[in-house]
Amino acid sequence: MALEAAHLQELRRGTVVVASLLSLRVPGYGYALLEHLAAAGIDVDANTLYPLLRRLETQGLLESEWNTDESRPRKFYRTSPEGERLALALLDDARSTLDALTRLAEGESA
Amino acid sequence: MTDPRTVTLADRYVQAVVRRLPERSRSDVARELRALLDDEVDARTASGVTAKQAERDAVESLGDPARLAASYANRPLHLIGPEHFLEWARLLRLLLAIVLPCLAGALILAGLLENAAAGEIAIETFATLLAVAVHLCFWVTVVFAMIERFAPNTRTGEAWNADHLDAVEPDRVTQRSSLVSAAVWFVIVTTALVVQQFAEPVIAADGTRAPVLDPALWTWWLPYFIAVSFAELVLVFVAYRRGTWNLTDAVLNIVTAGAFAVPFVVLAARQQLASPELMRLIVEATDAEVLGILTSLVIAVAIVAALWDSVDGVLRAARAYRSRVSN
Numbered sequence: 001m002a003l004e005a006a007h008l009q010e011l012r013r014g015t016v017v018v019a020s021l022l023s024l025r026v027p028g029y030g031y032a033l034l035e036h037l038a039a040a041g042i043d044v045d046a047n048t049l050y051p052l053l054r055r056l057e058t059q060g061l062l063e064s065e066w067n068t069d070e071s072r073p074r075k076f077y078r079t080s081p082e083g084e085r086l087a088l089a090l091l092d093d094a095r096s097t098l099d100a101l102t103r104l105a106e107g108e109s110a
Numbered sequence: 111m112t113d114p115r116t117v118t119l120a121d122r123y124v125q126a127v128v129r130r131l132p133e134r135s136r137s138d139v140a141r142e143l144r145a146l147l148d149d150e151v152d153a154r155t156a157s158g159v160t161a162k163q164a165e166r167d168a169v170e171s172l173g174d175p176a177r178l179a180a181s182y183a184n185r186p187l188h189l190i191g192p193e194h195f196l197e198w199a200r201l202l203r204l205l206l207a208i209v210l211p212c213l214a215g216a217l218i219l220a221g222l223l224e225n226a227a228a229g230e231i232a233i234e235t236f237a238t239l240l241a242v243a244v245h246l247c248f249w250v251t252v253v254f255a256m257i258e259r260f261a262p263n264t265r266t267g268e269a270w271n272a273d274h275l276d277a278v279e280p281d282r283v284t285q286r287s288s289l290v291s292a293a294v295w296f297v298i299v300t301t302a303l304v305v306q307q308f309a310e311p312v313i314a315a316d317g318t319r320a321p322v323l324d325p326a327l328w329t330w331w332l333p334y335f336i337a338v339s340f341a342e343l344v345l346v347f348v349a350y351r352r353g354t355w356n357l358t359d360a361v362l363n364i365v366t367a368g369a370f371a372v373p374f375v376v377l378a379a380r381q382q383l384a385s386p387e388l389m390r391l392i393v394e395a396t397d398a399e400v401l402g403i404l405t406s407l408v409i410a411v412a413i414v415a416a417l418w419d420s421v422d423g424v425l426r427a428a429r430a431y432r433s434r435v436s437n
Contacts, residue, residue, distance in 0.1 A: 030142065031149035047172045050146060051181035054139070066141075072149075075142045 016044045016052065018094065021061060021087035027078040029067075053077055061086060120147045123169045130179035139182055147172075190254045198254045205246050210239055215298070222305045227313070288426075292346040296339050303332055312388045320387030331377065335370060342366040354434075355426045363423035371416035378409050 019042045023033060030050050037044055056062040061083030067076050079087065124143050128136045147168050154164035172178055180187050190198050214235055221231030303323070310319035323332070345366065349359045377383045381401075392401050 029149075030146045031153075035153075045171075046146070046150070047178050047181065050143070051178065051184075054182060055184060072145050073141065074145050075138075 012043075014090075015094070016042065016049065017056065018087055018090045019044075020049070020053065020056065021079050021083045022091065024062060024077050024079045025084060027065075027076045029074040029076050033077070056083065119165050119169050120144065120151070123147065123172070123175060126175035127179045127182070130176060131183050135182070186258055188258075189251065190258050194254050194258055198250065202247060202250050205250065206243060209246065210243060211294075213242060214239055219301070219305065222309045222311060225309055225311060225313070225319070228311060286350065289346050289350045292343045296343045299339055300336055303336065312385060312391060314387055314391060315394070318387070320385045322385060322388055324382060324385045327377075327383070331373065334373070338366055338370045342370075355423075355430050357427050357431075360423040360427040364420040367416040367419045367423075371412050374412050375409050378405055378412065381405060383408070 019037055020033065023036055028036065030053060034046055034049055053062060057064050057077065061080055062077045063080050064075055064077050067074050124140050127143060128140045131139055150168035150171065151164045154167055155161055159167065177187065217235040217238055218231055221234065306322040310321050312320040312322060345359060345362050349355045381389065389401060392404065
């Protein structure tokens, strides 16, 4: 099963980026995003997600702002216009890849 | 300073992560990580875990702080990554292949000129080669690890394209390497013959010196061996110029190998090869039996080398023939 896990990880690599960029069109902070993604069915580790958010921020795909209104100050991230454009392009690509895989799967069973 | 009694597990974890980060991002990451851990702890206590255990679980879920810090700082967790690995391996192989043989030759020559004993030369040469090899590997690796860390997006080598394939046909490549090895072998043999005569490395107990080989061989057999070695070199050179290695070359190769090995083995068997002083030294130091064993060993090596050379020549001809047929 270690083999399957490795291939699964390989397949899912990159989907976390798309999911985060799409999800953060509504501003959110790290832990809330983790919960939100888990609820949506995107499985990601905290220690993968948190550094990823910072990397996406340095790349200009996310913008951030400290929210100090509540007792616990939190860093809120929001997808930048550039980030949204990229996320939609990636989503498009993922869709066509999935379509292609589906066609292949169906062709095989036919 | 914080009171050490109030420093929590989460504090220590955050500290362990941010001290591995560049100064400018430390406070921001620390603040964010702190809040993230607090969120995690809250979520766990809400599900009924004790505060202490929740903190422990939250910290452990983030894993090794060094790994998390590397991820935050975008630092590689390998010494040399796929971008530079091939260039590293190529450079290292090239350096070792050039430096070590040259160095070995120079050390042996220097030892012979200083009239050092054979064992001493061997030990010194081996130790120096080992040290130089380790240094080469170490420093080349250090430089590449630096490139990996401080210039991650530079390419160390030219991008590969089809022109990088060997420009000559495969047959030609093996021939070039056999030309080089034949030339190197010829130089080593002739140099060793001359050096052993003049350096007289055999030192008897009374301090008198003598060459390794019997000087009487110079009247006929040593020039003969040099001539045969040279003939073999010429043979390889002619084949290289022609671009193919054919059956005639293979046969001539067997003839030269035999022309070298047969008289050599006969001389060795009659114990006419080594100088009388060397043989006396061996017998005195050990006994006559050892001399016999050494003689058999020399004969065996000579026969195996000649057979190897002959078989290699035939195989090369067969390979060249096959590749001509298949083209």
